[in-house]
Amino acid sequence: MRYRQYLQPIGWNEYVMALVERFGSDFDDPMEELKKIKQVGTVKEYQVVFERHLTRVNLSKENAISCYIGELSPKLNVAVKITNPTSLSQVYRSARLQEAYLNAIKPPVSSHSVLSSRKIGDQKNFSNKPILPTPNSTQGIFNKNLNRRRLSLEEINEKRAKRLCYFCNEKYTLSQPAEHMEISIYSLNGSLGFRSLKVTGYHAKKGLHVLIDTGSSHNFINPNLVQRLGCAVRSTSPQMVAAANGSMKVDKIKTITWLLQGAEFSADFLLLPLGSCGVCLGCNGC
Structure with missing residues (x-):
């Protein structure tokens, strides 16, 4: 205590470093420990461990982002x-969103397959009745639709020029069967992905937030936006749209004309609740 009267006041950083020097391990290397961290569980679990070690080193923002990714x-x-994040908070949020998206599109594990593999020796004793009910035709259509081959840019341009459906060789109309309709998770939550692009258009001098999304098969518009614009809608035959969180029914359609970079466009849109984008231009409108 008597020695303290000869010391000058120090800052917090110097105080912390002095504590680490006095009570820390002689062989502890915080940077080495940070580089050893790898994601083995969920993104949230990885973030907790990463931030705990990050507080012990002095890294620039760019280096911290690089280490985390x-x-x-x-x-x-x-x-x-x-997504090209520029801050740690953006990195954390992007990682959580992408993890949720990958979990949503992950094919479910078949209970029938698991049970069969465990009891393969007793298969002869099973009855011919299936363990699980046969899925209905709509579910089969959606699974087939989600696993279909993606068209190349040349194929899309050729089909657009001939006014053909992107998923068959018939003339395209909005009454196409439900098997051809799907919407991506980016359009549902209004976020950007590697197959989407946000632009701003105008309808009746009112701004429209448009998401160009090649992961969606058709054009969609938020019903709340239609109401704010005062647009009249018309009914169409009910159809089902496949989405990551299940299927949704659409039965209303609206034709919209809008301006984008000095050019005028017109297309039909199906009414479906969307995220912050308001308008989704799918494959048939791109």
Whole structure:
């Protein structure tokens, strides 16, 4: 205590460093520990461990972002890099969104397959009656639709020029069967993905937030936006739209004309609740 009267007041950083020097381990290397961290569980669990070690080192914002992305799982690593985050908070949010999206599109594990593999020796004793009910035709259509081959840019341009449906060789109309309709998770929550682009258009001098999304099969518009614009809608035959969170029914349609970068466009839109974008231009409108 008597020695303290000869010391000058120090700042917080110096105080922390002095504590680490006095009571810390001689062989502890915070930077080495940070580089050893890898994502083995969920994004939230990885974020907690990463932030705990990050407080012990002095890294620039860019290096911290690089360290975090570098140790994500391979699928999340690529998906987060595409969003080009500029802060740690953006990195964290992007990683959580991409993780939720990958979990949503992950094919469900078949209970029938698991049970069959465990009791393969007793298969002869099973009755011919299936363990699970046969899925209805709508579910089969959606699964087939979600696994279909993506068209190349040349194929899309050729079908657009011939006014053909993108998923068959018939003339395109909005009365196409329900098997051809799907909407991506980016349009549903209004976020950007590697297959989408946000632009601003105008209808009756009112701004429209348009999401160009090649992951969606058709054009969609938020019913709340239609109401604010005062547009009249017309009914159409009810159809089902496949989405990551299940299927949704659409039965109303509206033709919208809008301006984009000095050019005028017109297309039919199906009414469906969307995220912050308000308008989704799918494959048939791109």
